[in-house]
Amino acid sequence: METQDYLALEDRYAAHNYAPLDVILHRAEGVYVYDIQGKRYLDCLAAYSAVNQGHQHPRILQALREQAGTLALTSRAFRNDRFGPFCKKLSELLGYAKVLMMNTGAEAVETAIKAARKWGYEIKGIPEDQALILVFEGNFHGRTTTIVGFSTDEDARRGFGPFTPGFPVLPYGSLAEVEAFFEKNGPRVAAVLIEPIQGEAGVILPPKDFLPGLRRLCDQHQALLICDEIQSGLGRAGELLAHRAFGIRADAVTIGKALSGGLYPVSAFLADQEIMQVFTPGTHGSTYGGNPLACAVAEAALDVLVDEDLCARSKTLGAHFHQGLLAQGSPKVKEVRGMGLWIGLQLSEDAGPARPYCEALRERGILAKDTHGHTIRFAPPLVITKEQIDQALVQIGEVLT
Ligand SMILES: *Cc1c(COP(=O)(O)O)cnc(C)c1O
Numbered sequence: 001m002e003t004q005d006y007l008a009l010e011d012r013y014a015a016h017n018y019a020p021l022d023v024i025l026h027r028a029e030g031v032y033v034y035d036i037q038g039k040r041y042l043d044c045l046a047a048y049s050a051v052n053q054g055h056q057h058p059r060i061l062q063a064l065r066e067q068a069g070t071l072a073l074t075s076r077a078f079r080n081d082r083f084g085p086f087c088k089k090l091s092e093l094l095g096y097a098k099v100l101m102m103n104t105g106a107e108a109v110e111t112a113i114k115a116a117r118k119w120g121y122e123i124k125g126i127p128e129d130q131a132l133i134l135v136f137e138g139n140f141h142g143r144t145t146t147i148v149g150f151s152t153d154e155d156a157r158r159g160f161g162p163f164t165p166g167f168p169v170l171p172y173g174s175l176a177e178v179e180a181f182f183e184k185n186g187p188r189v190a191a192v193l194i195e196p197i198q199g200e201a202g203v204i205l206p207p208k209d210f211l212p213g214l215r216r217l218c219d220q221h222q223a224l225l226i227c228d229e230i231q232s233g234l235g236r237a238g239e240l241l242a243h244r245a246f247g248i249r250a251d252a253v254t255i256g257k258a259l260s261g262g263l264y265p266v267s268a269f270l271a272d273q274e275i276m277q278v279f280t281p282g283t284h285g286s287t288y289g290g291n292p293l294a295c296a297v298a299e300a301a302l303d304v305l306v307d308e309d310l311c312a313r314s315k316t317l318g319a320h321f322h323q324g325l326l327a328q329g330s331p332k333v334k335e336v337r338g339m340g341l342w343i344g345l346q347l348s349e350d351a352g353p354a355r356p357y358c359e360a361l362r363e364r365g366i367l368a369k370d371t372h373g374h375t376i377r378f379a380p381p382l383v384i385t386k387e388q389i390d391q392a393l394v395q396i397g398e399v400l401t
Helices: 003-013 058-068 083-094 105-124 145-149 175-188 210-220 242-246 292-307 310-327 355-363 386-399
Strands: 025-029 032-035 040-043 098-102 132-136 189-194 224-228 252-255 267-271 333-338 343-347 369-371 375-378
Touching: 040 386, 058 292, 083 098, 083 267, 083 292, 098 105, 105 132, 105 145, 105 189, 105 224, 105 252, 105 267, 132 175, 175 189, 175 210, 189 210, 210 224, 210 242, 292 310, 310 333, 310 343, 310 386, 355 369, 355 375, 355 386
Parallel strands: 132 189, 189 224, 224 252
Antiparallel strands: 025 032, 032 040, 098 267, 252 267, 333 343, 343 375, 369 375
């Protein structure tokens, strides 16, 4: 079968809920993916940062293979010998006392929402069904009906209502508006839910004082600060948890994506005991959440992050990539944003939409994703080398001129 045949099959039999680039990938290794003709591409999306450790990382693959041949799923009705040790490792690595494992990112966010609300009622004393969770314009937290209900992306919302109430949306970066909201509604606010850096919105960094300001307001008004680190965390922004770069500690975090290095869907909600205690037997769960295969894969994925020092790599190589893009001085570039190996290149108005540039990059063996019309994002696996970045910079420079 040729590329056109695969496109025709997808067109005919698959839901059209994505508009992918027309490349049919067949295999991958490290920073490279290969299409059905054997053409090699540098992966500059890394599956939205799920593949921070690189494709088919041998250590993670080995863990997957071994555990798949031993014990894969018990459900949480019974215990398994991978779950406890993994929760300990994750808890100690990220510095939160308790772990609740789920599968997809959206489920971890749903877990965070449930935890925040129940904490609001049981600990803070918010009157029944009055809890509010503050969220921000441009947010992306997943695709469940509750979550898309507070999205500000019309495509994500339209036609899916009625939506879950209780999620006031405020401008990302405006501390004054958050403060005013708290002044009026503080007793009802259970939590603030935020991406420390907005990924899907186009790698948007908050003003420096925003997260510290939110921390202060949450403390003043006894509300939880919950950071969605599903894309920003685990090395992508150069830190295990991106929000720490702003000098604060969130009360709880969600992680996913790179938690498994791309080999299995694994997500988690982490918090200290004061929050996690709201979950008692029967109040929340997931058939696959915390299964032994997930634990084995995630344990190896975390080991790789630590042993290969991927946070530090992300920081240094990210700065190199960033500088390289700026140094090209292309008039087509309006702005280069980012932290670590997570870069949003915003095109100037007269450069036109980003998609054709991504298609031109694909022709030159680089896979990158446009987002929000005029931004190209570069987020390669963190195992990328300086030389590979330099090669990519040459191609990007040519596409931009
Ligand atoms: C990808 C993402 C999610 C959703 O994860 P899924 O695994 O696709 O459900 C949630 N929050 C953020 C910040 C993300 O980037």
